[in-house]
Amino acid sequence: MNSEPKVAVIGSGSWATALAKILLNNEDSINWYFRSADNIEQFKRFRHNPNYLRGVEFDINRIQFYDDLNELVEASDILILTIPSAFLHEAFSKLTVPINQKFVVSAIKGIVPEYNQIVGHYLHESHQLPFERIGVITGPCHAEEVALERLSYLTIACPNIKRARDFGTKLDCEYIRTHVSDDIFGTEYAAVLKNIVAIASGIVHGLRYGDNFQAVLIANAIQEIKRFVDKVHPITRDIKSSAYLGDLLVTSYSQFSRNRTFGAMIGKGYTTRTAQIEMHMVAEGYYATKSIHEINETYKVKMPICDAVYNILYGNVPPAVEIRQLTNKLR
Structure with a gap:
């Protein structure tokens, strides 16, 4: 039996x-x-x-x-x-x-x-x-x-x-x-990317951008995610479903989101090291930001939000400067 x-x-x-x-x-x-x-x-x-x-x-x-x-x-x-x-x-x-x-x-x-x-x-x-x-x-x-x-x-x-x-x-x-x-590839890549976007969401919150801009950021982010997953694994998928858009929304907005919390600390002036120590938890998006940047050197997908987070976390560009430049790239 x-x-x-x-x-x-x-x-x-x-x-x-x-x-x-x-x-x-x-x-x-x-x-x-x-x-x-x-x-x-x-x-x-x-x-x-x-x-x-x-x-x-x-x-x-x-x-x-x-x-x-x-x-x-x-x-x-x-x-x-x-x-x-x-x-x-x-x-x-x-x-x-x-x-x-x-x-x-x-x-x-x-x-x-x-x-x-x-x-x-x-x-x-x-x-x-x-x-x-x-x-x-x-x-x-x-x-x-x-x-x-x-x-x-x-x-x-x-x-x-x-x-x-x-x-x-x-x-x-x-x-x-x-x-x-x-869709194991699309769902998994989308889950990785939404953590990077959540860091961006936290950064702009830490910089005191309002809900209006947050909405524009997330609207652009789901398009960015779609461009990437469609390039990496081109199949028919509904990017508006909860596995993609729903996960992006909750991670970008929720009080429980460690990636958003990490980003908010960066936006308020914390160094990445200090933010990691004070959180006592791992923000997956920190590591994902570097990996996605390197992966995208092959695919060359237009990803202004992920690029902005990379420039802040790994390029030492001041958050206020980088986000101001990002605002000119969103629609």
């Missing part, structure tokens, strides 16, 4: 914690990887993640914790990745257990900086994982609102639509609704 596939969460941040909460609505138990054995012990003692979403209490009898990634992979069939993209290659470089027969779902929304690759491409090329066994979780869904059980919509992208639907049933619950897509 075939048993149900075992689901594992890899990572211990806020989104990992939110996904674990969602999964336990439908799964009898899950596997969960923490890099720190001390954090696991604290979790078991207090029944919540010691560092993120502390208000979410878990039945620890339904969680098998691991601090050894190889042991977790060996014991699991479905792997959900939530490690920040900047640290994914380092973590997976220690992997000796093959993953090419697993179903691996990226919930990262970032680029692996060592390779300038979205997570799907990295898994395919560096770990010989077939694209049909790669999934992407995308859509407007902040961990903090999931913790509060506020209605949220997720898109599960995978070339194998049946796998996407089957995985979606593991997340569907009273406050989570899922849809499926076969």
